[in-house]
Amino acid sequence: MEEAISPECDGDTIIRFREVTKVYPLPGGDVVALEKVSLDIGKGDFIAIMGPSGSGKSTLLNLMGCLDTPTSGNLCIKGRNIWGMSDEDLTVLRRDYLGFIFQQFNLLPLLTALENVQYPLILKTGSRECRERCIDVLRAMDLDDTLYSHKPSELSGGQQQRVAIARALVNDPEILLADEPTGNLDTKTGAAIMHLLDDLNRDRGKTIIMVTHDPSVAEYAHRIIRIVDGKIS
Amino acid sequence: MHSLMFFELARRNVRLHWLRSLLAILGIIIGVVTIVSMGILGNSLVLAISDSLSSVGDSIIVTPHTGGMGFGGGQSSNLLSDRDVEQIRRSAAPHVTIPVYSGSSRMKIGSEDTVGTVYGLRPDDIPILLEVEEGSFLRGSSGAMVGATFAEQNEIKVGSRINLGERGSLRVVGILKERGMGFDINPDFGIVVEDQWFSQAFEQEEYNQVIVKVKDLNEIEEVKDSIDRTMNRKETVVDVIDTRAILETILTTFGQISTFTTVIGGISLIVAGVSILNIMLMSVTERIKEIGVIRSIGTQRKEVRRMFLYEALILGLIGSSIGGALSLIGGYAVSMVMLQTTEYLFVPSSLVYIVYGVGFGLGTSLISGFYPAWKASNLNPIDALRHE
Numbered sequence: 345m346e347e348a349i350s351p352e353c354d355g356d357t358i359i360r361f362r363e364v365t366k367v368y369p370l371p372g373g374d375v376v377a378l379e380k381v382s383l384d385i386g387k388g389d390f391i392a393i394m395g396p397s398g399s400g401k402s403t404l405l406n407l408m409g410c411l412d413t414p415t416s417g418n419l420c421i422k423g424r425n426i427w428g429m430s431d432e433d434l435t436v437l438r439r440d441y442l443g444f445i446f447q448q449f450n451l452l453p454l455l456t457a458l459e460n461v462q463y464p465l466i467l468k469t470g471s472r473e474c475r476e477r478c479i480d481v482l483r484a485m486d487l488d489d490t491l492y493s494h495k496p497s498e499l500s501g502g503q504q505q506r507v508a509i510a511r512a513l514v515n516d517p518e519i520l521l522a523d524e525p526t527g528n529l530d531t532k533t534g535a536a537i538m539h540l541l542d543d544l545n546r547d548r549g550k551t552i553i554m555v556t557h558d559p560s561v562a563e564y565a566h567r568i569i570r571i572v573d574g575k576i577s
Numbered sequence: 578m579h580s581l582m583f584f585e586l587a588r589r590n591v592r593l594h595w596l597r598s599l600l601a602i603l604g605i606i607i608g609v610v611t612i613v614s615m616g617i618l619g620n621s622l623v624l625a626i627s628d629s630l631s632s633v634g635d636s637i638i639v640t641p642h643t644g645g646m647g648f649g650g651g652q653s654s655n656l657l658s659d660r661d662v663e664q665i666r667r668s669a670a671p672h673v674t675i676p677v678y679s680g681s682s683r684m685k686i687g688s689e690d691t692v693g694t695v696y697g698l699r700p701d702d703i704p705i706l707l708e709v710e711e712g713s714f715l716r717g718s719s720g721a722m723v724g725a726t727f728a729e730q731n732e733i734k735v736g737s738r739i740n741l742g743e744r745g746s747l748r749v750v751g752i753l754k755e756r757g758m759g760f761d762i763n764p765d766f767g768i769v770v771e772d773q774w775f776s777q778a779f780e781q782e783e784y785n786q787v788i789v790k791v792k793d794l795n796e797i798e799e800v801k802d803s804i805d806r807t808m809n810r811k812e813t814v815v816d817v818i819d820t821r822a823i824l825e826t827i828l829t830t831f832g833q834i835s836t837f838t839t840v841i842g843g844i845s846l847i848v849a850g851v852s853i854l855n856i857m858l859m860s861v862t863e864r865i866k867e868i869g870v871i872r873s874i875g876t877q878r879k880e881v882r883r884m885f886l887y888e889a890l891i892l893g894l895i896g897s898s899i900g901g902a903l904s905l906i907g908g909y910a911v912s913m914v915m916l917q918t919t920e921y922l923f924v925p926s927s928l929v930y931i932v933y934g935v936g937f938g939l940g941t942s943l944i945s946g947f948y949p950a951w952k953a954s955n956l957n958p959i960d961a962l963r964h965e
Contacts, residue, residue, distance in 0.1 A: 411958050411959050411962075432877060432878075435872070436877075438873060438875045444873055444874055446962075450866070450962075452867060452870065454589040454593065463582070466582050467875050
């Protein structure tokens with residue numbers, strides 16, 4: 345994956361949008377979800393994306409997460425222009441450089457906490473010699489050892505989110521993408537999770553991009569991007 | 578290592594939904610057992626038939642033309658003369674030509690009255706056609722050899738006397754080995770006497786049929802044609818058939834019956850395949866969100882595909898192996914019920930059906946898994962993630 349940096353992606357930024365437009369063709373007419381968005385996110389940034397429902401927040405996050413590609417414009421992730429990339433390459437990009445944290449945690453119900461963390465690492469390395477590393481990552485999330493063998497259904501929301509963050513971190517990605525990470529948690533647990541993300545940003549230099557409705561959560565970010573009707577305001 | 582993890586995920590999913598997995602496995606088991614039992618039954622049937630038929634595939638039978646097919650004995654009006662036999666002998670040379678008298682007669686054995694077939698053969702020809710079980714071959718003119726079944730039914734032993742009424746009386750010199758049903762002669766149910774004795778006793782000069790033994794099977798067609806050309810030059814005087822062709826026709830027919838029953842088994846396997854398809858599609862639908870998650874955290878399409886194929890494979894593997902084991906019992910049961918014997922069960926040509934059955938079971942499961950696996954792998958991760 346360490347390929348030459350595309351010329352249009354040159355620079356210090358880890359994520360760069362240049363006039364990115366995303367149009368969803370629908371039977372009732374095309375819907376423009378993002379219109380000519382230009383945006384630079386530097387390494388180590390902590391960014392909150394805010395905006396009303398349907399404003400294009402999710403589309404922005406999906407594009408950053410390489411789950412979708414722009415209709416037009418250049419989108420660079422880690423110096424690579426993802427326009428026209430194959431599904432296989434995008435998948436590898438997600439696996440190796442991006443960590444996902446979801447509102448509903450989205451752990452795999454069939455796997456234990458530890459196995460959930462092992463999953464992306466096995467995907468990447470193809471090796472099961474990763475138990476120690478995964479336990480280390482889980483420990484750093486302040487999760488009790490006894491819970492490692494529990495299935496997600498046996499864990500509380502806060503515990504599940506800690507496991508999910510551990511899963512996002514296990515391949516040591518530079519970018520963490522969080523979609524309402526505290527949306528399903530009570531205030532106290534939510535604050536603990538935000539502290540965890542804050543530490544990851546501060547101590548380990550992870551670039552964090554987070555979608556949120558909650559202004560108190562957005563306060564953790566260095567920068568807030570507000571988006572209305574597909575445009576950055 | 579990837580594969581192991583996906584296999585493990587598939588295994589856990591099969592276990593989580595154990596009831597419907599069990600039902601799908603049951604379907605495969607039934608399919609495999611049916612296909613294998615039917616196959617074994619068909620094969621045993623063919624084996625049993627070919628065993629009971631005299632295995633002589635090397636004979637050409639020449640009978641007087643009667644307009645229809647009638648072999649064996651009894652056509653007193655239409656017979657083969659010495660001249661005919663000589664002509665056949667010449668056209669079939671150097672192969673052995675055996676003229677046969679046949680008729681039936683009332684017989685008195687001890688105090689019992691019965692009716693049996695009587696064959697008249699030259700003593701020199703008998704060892705070519707028949708084998709002796711007990712006693713010896715015919716030497717003198719007043720001896721008789723008795724077919725195995727006939728001897729058993731009438732409690733005839735070497736040394737017994739058979740009285741053919743005014744035709745005369747015979748002493749049993751030998752009991753023949755059981756020969757099976759033949760197209761030429763069926764001595765199992767009758768007795769064999771010297772040709773001259775027959776000719777006198779039955780007042781019959783001409784022969785009922787001529788058997789030509791062909792040493793090299795490849796020449797059978799040639800000899801048959803040669804006889805046909807010589808004898809039926811102007812009009813059809815004789816019918817010429819070769820036992821191999823009849824044997825082949827019969828075996829082909831039973832082979833077709835066996836194929837047919839196996840196909841019925843195959844249909845039940847298809848039904849099982851549909852049920853796997855069904856539960857796999859259910860599994861995909863239930864796990865759309867999960868598929869979205871694993872795709873978003875870096876699982877390739879082909880890996881998702883593999884995971885679902887493993888699931889089908891696990892169902893197929895369990896179903897087929899249990900089915901394979903059970904079909905031995907199934908095959909045993911059908912053989913016992915239909916053929917009253919299991920001697921044709923433990924032979925390679927029967928047991929190979931277990932391999933076929935298990936193979937088809939696995940194949941059906943995998944094929945049924947393809948579409949669901951393809952469907953799962955082609956989901957758009959964003960839509961899948963949003964799915965509730």
